[in-house]
Amino acid sequence: MDIPRTALASLTAATALALAACGSDDAGSAGSASDTSSTATSQTSESSEGSPDDSASEGSASSAGDVDIKDLEKVVATAEDEAGGTAYEIDDQDRDGTWEVDVARDGGTSVEVDVAADGSKVVRSDSEEQMDSEDRRALDAAKITVLEALEAGMKEADGTFDDVELETEGGEHFWEVSLDGPSGKDIEVRVDVQTGEAAVHQDSDDQDDDSDD
DSSP states (O other): OOOOHHHHHHHHHHHHHHHHHHHHHHHHHHHHHHHHHHHHHHHHHHHHHHSOOHHHHHHHHTOOSSOOHHHHHHHHHHHHHHHTSEEEEEEOTTOSSEEEEEEEETTTEEEEEEEETTSSOEEEEOOOEEOOHHHHHHHHHOSSOHHHHHHHHHHHSOSEEEEEEEEEETTEEEEEEEEEOTTSOEEEEEEETTTOOEEEEOOHHHHHHHHHO
C-alpha cells in the first residue's frame, strides 16, 4: 500500500519530536541528580569545616596556662581521695600538664599524687613518706585549707597560679602562694594560716632594687 508523501512527512516529524522530548527529560533528570550531588558535597564540606579539631581540643584541655579554680578543686579532691588525707601543697613544677599534690595522712606521713590538669584522674601516686615536721606543725595550726589559701592569694595579686605550700618564718606559719605576674616577675603572696589574711611579700632584694630606682 502506498503512503501519501504528506502523511509520511507528518509521521517522520512526529517521531523526531517524540525523540527530542525524551532526550530533554533525560537531560533534566541528569541535571537534577547533579545538583543534588553538589548540594550534598557542599553541606559535607561545611560540616567538616565547622567541626572542632579533636587534637586541638585535647591540647587545650591539658594546657597549663590560665588556671581555673574549679579544676584545682577537682584536682585536690582527686588527690585526697587517692591518698586518704589532707592536701597541703600544690605544685606543677614538672610542667607536664599534671599537678603534684602533697597529701598529709594520719601518723605524720604524706603521699605525693600527680593528678591530670582537669582533676579527672590520678596519673601517678608515690609511696608514703615521713612528712616534714615543720609542715606538720603548720598544718596542725591552720584553720583554712590549701584551696582557701590559694583563692585568697589569687585575689590579692594579679597573676597566673604557680604553686602553694606551707612555710614557717620566725616561728610564724603561713601559706605561701606563688604567682607568675603579667610582666614575667614572680609574685609571692603570704596568707595567714588562721585568719586567711593575704599580703604580697616583698623580699629584701626587691626592696633594694626599688630603693635604687
